[in-house]
Amino acid sequence: MRRATLATFAWGALCAAGMASAQTSAVQSSGGGSSVTVFGIADVTLGHGSGSIASQSQLYSGGNTSSRLGFRGVEDLGGGMAAGFWLEAGLDIDDGSTGSTNINNQSNGSVGGFNFNRRATVSLMDFWGEMRLGRDFTAHYRNRTDVDPFGNNGAGTSQPQAGSIGGPTSTRASNIVAYFLPPNLGGFFGEVQYYFGENGSPSPIEDDGTGYSGRVGYANGPFAIALAAGRTKFAHTATNGDIDSANIGASWDFKVVKVMGGYYRDKVDKLGELTGTGYLVGAIVPFGFDQIKVSWSTYGTDAAGDPTARKWAFGYVYNFSKRTAVYATYARVSNSGGSTTALNGSLTDANRSSNGYDLGMKLVF
Known part of the structure; x- marks a missing residue:
C-alpha cells in the first residue's frame, strides 16, 4: 500500500506545475522499484504573417x-522516498534540428546542437515535497503559460509572452535549486527557486544571471489562482540591469467554457528604468472532443511613446484521437505608441497592424 502511494506521489511530483508533456503517452520499461518513460510531441505548422512592410x-x-523528445524516470528508494530524473529536448520538426539552450542565464550564452534545453533535472521526493535541481521553467513563467488558451505557442501566443522584457530567465533558468510543496495540501501548491549565474569572482558581472523565483497558488475543483514573482541580477548599465517580474493568473472551468486571465509586470533596473505591463483574458470552449480557443492580450512598456501591442487570437483544434490533432489559428495584432510587433516573421511599420495564421498537425507519442 505504501509503495502504491509513493508511486502515485512520485509521478505526480514529477509531472506537476503544468508541464504539457505530462499529457503525453509513453513507452515504458521498468524493473524492481524503478521505471523509465520515453515521451514526445511532433508538431509542425504552416504559418503565414502579413505586415505593411513584408509578408512571410x-x-x-x-x-x-x-x-519535444524526453526521458523521465523514478526509483523507489524505500521508506517513503523516491528519486527521479527528467531530460527533455526541444525539436524543430520542419528541419530536424533541436532548440538552443542558455548557458548560465546570460543574454549572450545561447548555444545550439542537441541538448536538453527544455528541462534537465534530478529530484528527491518524500512526504515533505520535492527537491529539484537542474534546468527548468522559472516559477514566474508558469502563470503565463497556465492561463494562455494557446499555451504560449504559435501565432496565438499571448503578448505578455511574445513581448516580454523579462530577459534570459523569462521562461527558463539553468543551475536551479528548487523546492516544491507536496501535492496533498487541500489544493494549495507552491515552489521556490534559486539559480546561479556561475560567473567568476571577483568580477563586475559576477552576479549576472543569479536570481530567485517563487510561486504560490490554490487549485481545487473548477477554480485556480496563483501569484508569482522573481528577480534576476545583472550589472547596472545603459542597456541592462536587475530584472523583476511579477504576475497573477486565474481560471474557472464552467464545463461549457473555461475562462482565464492574467496580469503581468516586468521591470529592468537599467540606466533609464524600463517597465513592461501586460494583460490577458481568454477562453477554451469544448466542442465535442475538439476545442475552440479565443484570447485578447496586450503588452507595452513605458519607453518613449508608450509602445503597446494588442492581440486578438482565435483557434480551433480538431482531435482525431487522444494522440493526433489538426488545428487552425488566426491572430491580429494592433500597434500604438511606435510599436512594430508583427506575426509569423512578417514586418510592419510603427503603429500599423499585422495578421497571421497557422495550419498545423501534432502527434503525441
Whole structure:
C-alpha cells in the first residue's frame, strides 16, 4: 500500500506545475522499484504573417504544442522516498534540428546542437515535497503559460509572452535549486527557486544571471489562482540591469467554457528604468472532443511613446484521437505608441497592424 502511494506521489511530483508533456503517452520499461518513460510531441505548422512592410510564409515547429523528445524516470528508494530524473529536448520538426539552450542565464550564452534545453533535472521526493535541481521553467513563467488558451505557442501566443522584457530567465533558468510543496495540501501548491549565474569572482558581472523565483497558488475543483514573482541580477548599465517580474493568473472551468486571465509586470533596473505591463483574458470552449480557443492580450512598456501591442487570437483544434490533432489559428495584432510587433516573421511599420495564421498537425507519442 505504501509503495502504491509513493508511486502515485512520485509521478505526480514529477509531472506537476503544468508541464504539457505530462499529457503525453509513453513507452515504458521498468524493473524492481524503478521505471523509465520515453515521451514526445511532433508538431509542425504552416504559418503565414502579413505586415505593411513584408509578408512571410514558413513551415515551423510548435504552432499548437512545443515539439519535444524526453526521458523521465523514478526509483523507489524505500521508506517513503523516491528519486527521479527528467531530460527533455526541444525539436524543430520542419528541419530536424533541436532548440538552443542558455548557458548560465546570460543574454549572450545561447548555444545550439542537441541538448536538453527544455528541462534537465534530478529530484528527491518524500512526504515533505520535492527537491529539484537542474534546468527548468522559472516559477514566474508558469502563470503565463497556465492561463494562455494557446499555451504560449504559435501565432496565438499571448503578448505578455511574445513581448516580454523579462530577459534570459523569462521562461527558463539553468543551475536551479528548487523546492516544491507536496501535492496533498487541500489544493494549495507552491515552489521556490534559486539559480546561479556561475560567473567568476571577483568580477563586475559576477552576479549576472543569479536570481530567485517563487510561486504560490490554490487549485481545487473548477477554480485556480496563483501569484508569482522573481528577480534576476545583472550589472547596472545603459542597456541592462536587475530584472523583476511579477504576475497573477486565474481560471474557472464552467464545463461549457473555461475562462482565464492574467496580469503581468516586468521591470529592468537599467540606466533609464524600463517597465513592461501586460494583460490577458481568454477562453477554451469544448466542442465535442475538439476545442475552440479565443484570447485578447496586450503588452507595452513605458519607453518613449508608450509602445503597446494588442492581440486578438482565435483557434480551433480538431482531435482525431487522444494522440493526433489538426488545428487552425488566426491572430491580429494592433500597434500604438511606435510599436512594430508583427506575426509569423512578417514586418510592419510603427503603429500599423499585422495578421497571421497557422495550419498545423501534432502527434503525441
